Amino acid sequence: MTSAEPPFPNLYRSRLVSENDLRSCVVCFKFTTTVMLADNKADFFYVCAGHLKDTNFCDPIHSDEYLGWIRERDRLYKRISELKRKMDDEAWNKYLPTKWIGKSRAKDEDKNKHKADDDDDDDEKKTDEVMMKKMNKELETVLDKISGYSSKDFKLNKDVYRMRLQRYHNQKVQAKRQQEIQSDPGFFPQVPTNKLGDRE
Numbered sequence: 001m002t003s004a005e006p007p008f009p010n011l012y013r014s015r016l017v018s019e020n021d022l023r024s025c026v027v028c029f030k031f032t033t034t035v036m037l038a039d040n041k042a043d044f045f046y047v048c049a050g051h052l053k054d055t056n057f058c059d060p061i062h063s064d065e066y067l068g069w070i071r072e073r074d075r076l077y078k079r080i081s082e083l084k085r086k087m088d089d090e091a092w093n094k095y096l097p098t099k100w101i102g103k104s105r106a107k108d109e110d111k112n113k114h115k116a117d118d119d120d121d122d123d124e125k126k127t128d129e130v131m132m133k134k135m136n137k138e139l140e141t142v143l144d145k146i147s148g149y150s151s152k153d154f155k156l157n158k159d160v161y162r163m164r165l166q167r168y169h170n171q172k173v174q175a176k177r178q179q180e181i182q183s184d185p186g187f188f189p190q191v192p193t194n195k196l197g198d199r200e
Contacts (some may be wrong), residue, residue: 007168008042010161011061012154014052030192036154043164060151069085069146076139080132087128 015035022031023046030048036058037044051057157163181187 003156006165008040008164010155010188011039012036012058012156013039014049014152014154025051027057043168045164052154055158058154058156061153062151064110066146066149066151069142073139073142073146076135076142080135080139083128083132083135087125087132090125090128 013036015037017033017035019033022033024030025032025048026045028051030047032048034047034049034052035044036047047057053062156186
């Protein structure tokens with residue numbers, strides 16, 4: 001037994017129609033302008049835009065651009081957390097006694113040298129703060145892009161797709177049956193052949 005190729009793939013694109021072409025949603029029966037059109041245009045149905053966000057109904061197929069933004073977001077999160085950890089460690093180490101952090105400073109060192117070290121630490125701290133602000137700004141723009149992105153391509157849940165296939169096959173069977181009925185000469189009653197006054 002060979003499995004037949006489905007009449008349309010499980011790839012749908014959402015389209016918007018005008019207000020004049022409103023139809024009811026297949027899920028909640030509210031009027032909607034969003035149409036899901038199969039990739040080969042053999043199937044379409046109306047659905048509310050809110051149902052497209054439901055993962056039990058369909059899953060979005062994301063573009064490479066969107067996936068790049070996700071990778072960039074993850075990279076920025078990682079770098080920001082590393083920088084925060086570094087800044088926290090430096091701030092904490094500043095207040096710990098030198099014997100606890102493993103640094104040995106001689107008591108007879110020149111105070112100017114300590115001041116120069118503190119200036120270097122301040123410069124490094126300012127650089128880290130500037131980097132943190134820059135990365136937070138980058139992260140904010142990436143998050144705005146991600147939140148503003150809406151996918152137009154979807155893959156239906158397997159049960160929903162199976163219902164669409166079943167509906168398609170039922171329509172084909174019904175159309176075939178209707179055609180057979182209409183082509184059958186014995187289906188419609190015949191006009192009586194006797195005259196009005198004749199009795200048989």
